[in-house]
Amino acid sequence: MKTNKKVIIITGGNSGLGKATAEILTSQNQVIILGKNAKEIEKTVKDLKCDGIICDVTEEKQIHNAFSQIVKKYKRVDCLINCAGVWIKGPIEQNSPNEIRNAILVNTLGTILTVNALVSQLKQQKYGRIINIISQAGLSAKPERSVYNASKWAVTGFTKCIQLELGPFNISVVGFYPGFFHTDIFEKAGDHKTDFSTAMPVEKVAKALASLVETDSELVIKTFEIQSIKQP
DSSP: OOOSSOEEEEETTTSHHHHHHHHHHTTTSEEEEEESOHHHHHHHHHHHTOEEEEOOTTOHHHHHHHHHHHHHHHSOOOEEEEOOOOOOOSOGGGSOHHHHHHHIIIIIIHHHHHHHHHHHHHHHHTOEEEEEEOOGGGTOOOTTOHHHHHHHHHHHHHHHHHHHHHGGGTEEEEEEEEOSEEOTHHHHTTOOOOOOTTOEEHHHHHHHHHHHHHSOTTSOOOEEEEOOSSOO
């Protein structure tokens, strides 16, 4: 199946920022959302009329299978948005080993594995854009955020390295660093006490993210930061 629309993959596209971004992009582009929650994927695909594949970004076989399906169907990939992520907070001794492992697996390894799986296709095409959703947590430090920030700092380093590595192949890599915004990532982690009074609406963040997808691929954008004028 060939299409003149941009072919855009969004990991974690079944909820939160990923879903909000897919909603903006899907009318003018071919959007494929990836996520491991089958019910959420099914509902989002139906609501947005986009494509969707059940895929756990911490499992390389699932990633390769998903990307193979996409390339076979659409013949190319124009943009990958790494939006899958989980939240963890609290004093380090109160973070369970399973919570720590899951945060690193999803936030860090998931991002690295998707890029690892897709780069050969992008090099073959001789173009493409990768957008890694990192957040301000990948730039600054806060108490009781050690694991979450560590997972994001790792993605910052990874992103800066592949910018240099992939640039010569006409592959654009962008680090997206939004400030505090309202998304369901907190509730999904069992954090129901977060004060969102100073948070940016997820729709505004999604609009900024969608603009990066639409920006001419010949323009080099390495870092994109957004903050609310209402600082917490």
